[in-house]
């Protein structure tokens with residue numbers, strides 16, 4: 001199975017069409033949010049490790065993968081406490097949003113670590129640069145099932161070979177760096193005048 005980047009889980013959860021543009025067509029448009037995210041991630045993506053005063057080993061830029069799920073990527077940080085419990089930590093641009101896509105990406109990192117180490121991982125953490133808050137995320141059954149479902153849907157989308165339709169949640173388009181490639185407003189206009197057959201992925 002092809003290994004898809006872990007970061008695409010977040011993109012797919014946000015909008016399957018955005019995922020398609022990035023994963024299949026290799027599209028990426030940089031806006032201020034994207035550039036700021038890259039710069040912030042560079043700060044935590046230099047490989048290495050250190051041990052805190054409390055004995056917690058903090059490893060940075062840890063490569064992870066799952067052949068059973070078909071994903072791979074890099075954990076910003078994996079902490080290991082003195083009891084051997086692993087905690088992945090993901091750094092995120094901005095403030096905590098209302099959507100749970102960051103949780104799924106973090107949970108996928110945990111699933112990879114579990115497959116690689118044979119250890120059960122109970123929780124992880126999200127750190128948002130915007131509000132400098134660290135949020136604990138429990139990897140319960142519901143989150144695990146949702147994450148596995150998203151990964152399966154990503155692979156199914158690629159296997160289907162069709163660009164997904166525009167998201168019905170148009171508020172998401174306002175913050176999407178690929179709006180100028182995707183043209184959601186122009187598409188709506190075209191549909192209004194009966195030109196839906198000219199739109200890739202439109203099933204309306």
Ligand code: SF4
Nearest residue numbers: 015018167173176182
């Ligand atoms: S502009 Fe909207 S529909 Fe298009 S990829 Fe972005 S979020 Fe999805």
